[in-house]
Amino acid sequence: MSSVAERVETDTSPSEETVLVRPTSGWVFVDFKELWRYRELFYFLAWRDIKVRYKQTVLGAAWAVLQPVITMIIFSIFFGRLAKIPSDGVPYPIFAYTALIPWTFFAFALTNSSNSLVGGASLITKVYFPRLAIPVSSVIAGLLDFGIAFIVLIGMMLFYGIYPTPAVIALPFFVLLTLVTVLGIGLWLSALNVEYRDIRYTVPFLTQVWMFATPIAYPSSMVPEQWRIVYGLNPMAGVVEGFRWALLGVADPSGPMLAVSTTVAVLMLVSGMFYFRRMERKFADII
Amino acid sequence: MSDVVIRAEGLGKQYRIGERQAQYETIRDVLSNAASAVFRQSQNGNKPDETFWALKDVSFEVKRGEVLGVIGRNGAGKSTLLKVLTRITEPTEGYAEIRGRVGSLLEIGTGFHPELTGRDNIYLSGAIMGMKRAEIIRKFDDIIEFAGIERFIDTPVKRYSSGMYTRLAFAVAAHLEPEILLVDEVLAVGDAAFQRKCLGKMSEIAGEGRTVLFVSHNMAAISELCRECMVLESGAVLLIANTDEAILTYLSTDGEVAIDSSIMERQIDHDGSVDFTQALVLDSSGNATRNIHFGEPITIAISFRVNRPLNAVRIGFEIATVTGLAIASSHYPVEEPTYMNYEPGHYTLRAEVEHFLRAGRYVVRVGGHHANAARNGASIGRVMDAAIFDIIPISFESARLAQYENGLIAMFPRWQLLQKAGETLSTSRREQP
Numbered sequence: 001m002s003s004v005a006e007r008v009e010t011d012t013s014p015s016e017e018t019v020l021v022r023p024t025s026g027w028v029f030v031d032f033k034e035l036w037r038y039r040e041l042f043y044f045l046a047w048r049d050i051k052v053r054y055k056q057t058v059l060g061a062a063w064a065v066l067q068p069v070i071t072m073i074i075f076s077i078f079f080g081r082l083a084k085i086p087s088d089g090v091p092y093p094i095f096a097y098t099a100l101i102p103w104t105f106f107a108f109a110l111t112n113s114s115n116s117l118v119g120g121a122s123l124i125t126k127v128y129f130p131r132l133a134i135p136v137s138s139v140i141a142g143l144l145d146f147g148i149a150f151i152v153l154i155g156m157m158l159f160y161g162i163y164p165t166p167a168v169i170a171l172p173f174f175v176l177l178t179l180v181t182v183l184g185i186g187l188w189l190s191a192l193n194v195e196y197r198d199i200r201y202t203v204p205f206l207t208q209v210w211m212f213a214t215p216i217a218y219p220s221s222m223v224p225e226q227w228r229i230v231y232g233l234n235p236m237a238g239v240v241e242g243f244r245w246a247l248l249g250v251a252d253p254s255g256p257m258l259a260v261s262t263t264v265a266v267l268m269l270v271s272g273m274f275y276f277r278r279m280e281r282k283f284a285d286i287i
Numbered sequence: 288m289s290d291v292v293i294r295a296e297g298l299g300k301q302y303r304i305g306e307r308q309a310q311y312e313t314i315r316d317v318l319s320n321a322a323s324a325v326f327r328q329s330q331n332g333n334k335p336d337e338t339f340w341a342l343k344d345v346s347f348e349v350k351r352g353e354v355l356g357v358i359g360r361n362g363a364g365k366s367t368l369l370k371v372l373t374r375i376t377e378p379t380e381g382y383a384e385i386r387g388r389v390g391s392l393l394e395i396g397t398g399f400h401p402e403l404t405g406r407d408n409i410y411l412s413g414a415i416m417g418m419k420r421a422e423i424i425r426k427f428d429d430i431i432e433f434a435g436i437e438r439f440i441d442t443p444v445k446r447y448s449s450g451m452y453t454r455l456a457f458a459v460a461a462h463l464e465p466e467i468l469l470v471d472e473v474l475a476v477g478d479a480a481f482q483r484k485c486l487g488k489m490s491e492i493a494g495e496g497r498t499v500l501f502v503s504h505n506m507a508a509i510s511e512l513c514r515e516c517m518v519l520e521s522g523a524v525l526l527i528a529n530t531d532e533a534i535l536t537y538l539s540t541d542g543e544v545a546i547d548s549s550i551m552e553r554q555i556d557h558d559g560s561v562d563f564t565q566a567l568v569l570d571s572s573g574n575a576t577r578n579i580h581f582g583e584p585i586t587i588a589i590s591f592r593v594n595r596p597l598n599a600v601r602i603g604f605e606i607a608t609v610t611g612l613a614i615a616s617s618h619y620p621v622e623e624p625t626y627m628n629y630e631p632g633h634y635t636l637r638a639e640v641e642h643f644l645r646a647g648r649y650v651v652r653v654g655g656h657h658a659n660a661a662r663n664g665a666s667i668g669r670v671m672d673a674a675i676f677d678i679i680p681i682s683f684e685s686a687r688l689a690q691y692e693n694g695l696i697a698m699f700p701r702w703q704l705l706q707k708a709g710e711t712l713s714t715s716r717r718e719q720p
Binding site for chain 2: 017018019020021022023024040041044045047048051052055056122123124125126127128129281284285
């Protein structure tokens with residue numbers, strides 16, 4: 001008996017953690033220490049999403065490229081050729097494609113993350129883990145497609161003979177800004193979707209409207225100067241202009257507009273985290 | 288060694304009635320409720336949301352290395368308790384303190400994705416249940432071996448048979464190594480051999496000095512694994528005691544005794560001369576019940592009203608399986624002459640039955656027929672599902688019998704093993720029910 005006791009003691013001593021289960025109330029912020037402990041789960045959930053996504057498809061990962069490329073072709077024909085929309089002095093196809101890369105990622109990650117909790121209902125009602133892992137990993141899973149689409153852009157740049165300026169070092173910042181934006185909105189929508197299933201029907205419409213409010217098919221220089229700051233309230237406007245500036249070296253993004261975009265994105269993320277944590281307690285009961 | 292690892296203090300969980308059914312609302316509902324709330328306030332019908340307590344004032348302690356069973360009727364709050372302790376849902380009041388790494392097993396196959404292969408699902412499900420990647424890699428071969436699916440490890444689990452799926456799912460769960468394990472009813476799946484394997488694994492875990500909270504309807508499993516049990520009723524703790532006492536309490540809290548006056552409406556082949564009014568199953572102390580311990584005699588009580596003088600009839604019952612297979616029947620009277628004459632009035636027939644029924648659920652049919660030459664066998668009325676009862680395997684022996692042996696009934700043979708010389712090598716005791 002004593003030997004068993006000893007073994008148990010040595011077994012348990014390293015993880016002598018105490019969990020207090022009690023009602024909580026009010027606003028709480030994200031428990032980053034706990035997220036860190038569950039970091040492998042983020043990886044596995046994202047890995048699952050990626051593995052499952054193109055199962056039983058003929059074209060597989062080619063879909064990651066086809067969507068932005070086909071959109072680019074359509075935009076080039078209708079907006080570039082027919083409507084003759086200016087493209088800041090670079091060929092219209094690459095002008096559009098550079099914007100479509102972050103946009104496709106954004107739209108895809110937004111749709112997936114907002115439906116992620118409802119889709120993961122069977123997990124939420126059966127096992128505990130930080131619920132943030134579900135929407136966050138569905139956003140992370142979108143990064144692979146983003147990377148694949150990016151390779152095509154490099155090919156296009158070589159084809160058109162456009163080489164990045166030193167501004168390219170700012171690119172990681174704009175990628176990060178995209179992530180912050182999509183996470184912020186995604187957290188809000190996924191948590192809202194648990195309680196109000198209207199969200200599911202709103203998101204496709206929302207992304208469509210949002211695309212036209214973002215300078216993808218047209219340059220933001222078409223927006224009158226005095227409205228730029230208001231335009232920056234859409235963080236994706238800052239992202240898209242930033243991508244073009246960093247990669248194609250066209251049109252410096254206007255500083256105030258970028259500042260507004262960044263502020264809005266960060267506010268969305270922080271408020272999204274608070275809202276998510278507040279709603280989290282009810283998820284298992286109402287999902 | 289005697290330190291407390293789970294301490295629950297006044298735990299309560301309140302649900303809004305309708306919340307579970309309605310599940311989620313649309314924004315339109317919110318708007319229309321808000322609108323109607325304005326009107327309601329002006330009238331007097333401003334009644335608050337109806338609520339109920341799925342758990343109320345639940346306090347208990349579990350010491351390190353203890354295996355506590357949790358039993359109770361459906362809706363007694365067992366699953367809610369586990370959901371609160373595993374932090375899936377928050378309690379409404381009270382608190383619980385849990386010391387040590389918690390693993391929970393509320394269903395098997397949590398996190399399985401049908402499109403992924405067995406190999407992928409082991410990683411995925413393991414990670415979701417809280418295993419580290421390195422830990423999964425280390426146990427990978429054991430898991431496959433336990434599940435016995437080596438050949439199909441790279442096949443998507445959607446192509447697995449349900450047995451394979453269950454085995455794999457349990458294998459992953461069984462290799463969690465938490466200090467505290469919270470388990471819900473997972474043994475209720477799979478075939479008998481697999482259930483044995485699960486039970487074996489569970490007692491292995493318990494034997495390793497881990498703390499286990501085990502929720503089950505399977506009294507045999509409970510009595511094998513747990514020395515102590517908590518009985519829940521309507522969300523409250525009814526009793527925490529040693530397992531035998533707890534099981535007896537649980538069985539006696541049976542709320543759904545089959546006193547069923549509507550059996551008159553279910554009569555068939557009915558000529559109006561007699562109405563069956565009640566059929567009861569009684570235990571050995573004469574109480575109406577649905578649960579009979581394995582091996583204990585059953586008493587069947589049939590009440591009926593004779594509406595007009597009846598000559599030469601036999602009235603009795605038949606015991607059948609729930610699938611409708613008749614096992615045995617008996618009619619009164621059994622001695623010559625094997626029929627009775629009844630004057631109008633109320634009667635009750637009671638039959639105490641020694642039986643060899645195995646653990647399981649049975650149906651009692653009641654009925655009567657003519658015994659005279661002219662109308663021999665013609666029915667005077669029957670009720671095909673007059674009462675239902677369960678034979679409960681209260682001892683572990685009876686459960687083992689139920690799992691290892693085949694057939695409709697149990698036997699208690701006295702076995703002998705003889706060698707050529709005729710010398711008796713061993714004699715088994717007659718297995719006692």
